[in-house]
Amino acid sequence: AQKITQTQPGMFVQEKEAVTLDCTYDTSDPSYGLFWYKQPSSGEMIFLIYQGSYDQQNATEGRYSLNFQKARKSANLVISASQLGDSAMYFCAMRKLPPKAAGNKLTFGGGTRVLVKP
Amino acid sequence: KAGVTQTPRYLIKTRGQQVTLSCSPISGHRSVSWYQQTPGQGLQFLFEYFSETQRNKGNFPGRFSGRQFSNSRSEMNVSTLELGDSALYLCASSLSQGSGANVLTFGAGSRLTVL
Numbered sequence: 467a468q469k470i471t472q473t474q475p476g477m478f479v480q481e482k483e484a485v486t487l488d489c490t491y492d493t494s495d496p497s498y499g500l501f502w503y504k505q506p507s508s509g510e511m512i513f514l515i516y517q518g519s520y521d522q523q524n525a526t527e528g529r530y531s532l533n534f535q536k537a538r539k540s541a542n543l544v545i546s547a548s549q550l551g552d553s554a555m556y557f558c559a560m561r562k563l564p565p566k567a568a569g570n571k572l573t574f575g576g577g578t579r580v581l582v583k584p
Numbered sequence: 585k586a587g588v589t590q591t592p593r594y595l596i597k598t599r600g601q602q603v604t605l606s607c608s609p610i611s612g613h614r615s616v617s618w619y620q621q622t623p624g625q626g627l628q629f630l631f632e633y634f635s636e637t638q639r640n641k642g643n644f645p646g647r648f649s650g651r652q653f654s655n656s657r658s659e660m661n662v663s664t665l666e667l668g669d670s671a672l673y674l675c676a677s678s679l680s681q682g683s684g685a686n687v688l689t690f691g692a693g694s695r696l697t698v699l
Binding site: 499501509510511512513516557559570572574576577 | 615617619626627629632634639640642672674676678685686687688689690691692693695
């Protein structure tokens with residue numbers, strides 16, 4: 467079974483500073499994908515970034531980067547130059563990939579609430 | 585391009601009633617998944633449909649059911665509601681199943697309150 471752990475329930479960050487959100491995972495599957503989603507108070511989950519287990523380079527998407535350390539089973543999200551609009555819940559999630567893919571089922575961590583201070 | 589649309593956004597029911605939630609995926613998306621989000625249990629996978637067939641099911645009682653129509657729209661139903669069913673129900677759609685960076689796009693959710 468897959469398990470995602472986010473150890474930081476909440477954190478404050480100063481506007482324009484960088485913040486790192488921790489995510490560790492546990493799986494016996496050889497191939498998997500790791501995702502980060504943002505959930506503002508409106509409730510909608512917004513996709514941020516994806517990292518495949520066999521990807522050689524860490525993923526980046528604008529101000530978001532994923533610090534993937536496969537041996538340590540960690541996939542931390544780094545948000546650079548925080549903005550007030552970054553205040554939200556952030557979820558790390560995992561999915562099996564072929565050949566053991568189980569459709570699109572995502573296993574989520576408990577989330578980290580980020581509050582950006584002006 | 586329209587996103588994932590969930591209706592209704594908010595609803596209040598009483599114990600013992602049943603409820604039906606609707607999800608219209610992004611045009612062209614054939615996979616629809618449902619998740620339940622509660623403060624205590626977090627985000628939990630309910631089920632997934634692809635081309636009108638249930639392809640995957642989470643660990644929920646039989647009171648939770650769903651279906652997908654030929655136009656990929658999906659509904660989920662909860663019968664004999666219990667207080668613990670109060671939650672945000674999120675629907676997500678995607679183009680295909682399980683390959684690589686296939687991204688799930690979520691709707692804004694249906695917030696169910698059971699009294």
